[in-house]
Amino acid sequence: MKTYDVVVIGAGPAGLAASIEAARRGCGVLLVDSNLKPGGQLIKQIHKFFGSREHRAGTRGIDIARDLYREALDAGVTVWLDTSVYGIFAGNVLAYARGLLEMKPSGGAVKADRVVLATGASENAVNFPGWTLPGVMGAGAAQTMINVERVLPGKRVLMIGSGNVGLIVSYQLMQAGADVVALVEGLPRVGGYGVHSAKISRAGVPILTAHTVSRAFGDTAVEGAEIVRVDPSWKPVAGTEQRLDIDTICIATGLRPYAKLAMLAGCRMVHSPILGGWVPFHDRSLQTSVPGIFVAGDAGGVEEASTAMEEGRLAGVSAAASLGKVSAAEARAQREEVEARLASLRMGPFGKPRHDAKEALHKAGECA
């Protein structure tokens, strides 16, 4: 069985960054991803990123994915696409299936001295009568269809959820030529940034706060929806039902960490509502409770692509340091640099709670 210094699972922003940093420090790195294209969800982010220059502000996600992939190849990272890791066994033996998407499956196993789990997140769903009809989908699914596949999932859309994903995807659906008939938000206020909500308000999309979807209509696919006002305890207010003429419902009600491999590996899991649910405990070096297994990006707590890239860098440095590729002093200095940038990202009304949740997570390990 072939052994690599570091195997990184997931070629999104966290996994690419981790691979680059580990490879640049002399590690033999294998990066695997279950998709045919590298970049994770960056490949559908056509908007420009916020933040400062070192976080690639002003650059579109699709371009960041391309740049990071090139950097990884230049750093000597071995990349296996269309490769799903489905098992982690004692001694960091990883079982994989390759070629599933090309419909030529094969399988095997590799051994990893260090593992970085950068498996991302999955979208939350909400249940309402009719929610299983074709035409009800995640907002991320719609975004994949319009920006990667360039196919409209529908012409008239109801968006559920006013976080940044709901706001941005609404705007991008309009850019692709769809009508966003309404956006409903159960809370009494908009969840995402004002700059995004202002943009879709100016474009004429009604943002209905304290409203939710009560049902979807249709026999074989969505043909309409009913929305209703909700009181502060989320109870529907009778008599406020409205029927909307729509063919698609997009759900943007948050993400949860996709960390099944961490559970399989026996990593201790911690529940953190702010970070999106169950996350593998990790210390400041991003190592989980299982020695040699690190976690980076949304798999260790849902944040943003910019924080995922920084966490990836941190995990890459930590993995290389733990293999003795850099001295402890160098590693400490390099980690402090990344930690300072992470701290600058974890400020403000969205960042601060995440900063606090990460701190609580690190502390949870110290007590254990």
Added chain:
Amino acid sequence: MRVTHHPILGEQSPARTVEITVDGRKVTAREGETIAAALLAAGIRVNRITRKQGTPRGLFCAIGQCTDCVMVVNGVPNVRTCVTPVADGMTVETQKGGGPAPLKSGGSR
């Protein structure tokens, strides 16, 4: 409906086309796109019918996680159409329940 013009992504570049057969109907697809995309572009929204309730399901996550869009492709059941690219001459069928019986030992069907 295809997004041929886009204010950020520009004009859609030309692509070679392939022909797939969906429940007996010929559908023209763009090389490199996923089966689910080709179907949506052709106005097909139902991918499978559930085993117990017999209700329709379609695209839900579009990144290969949820398996709601699985169909029978070239006779193989449970193929995730949202991440599997089209290929010329491919046959795609609406999956009913678990689809056709799995391979018997020895590989015959």
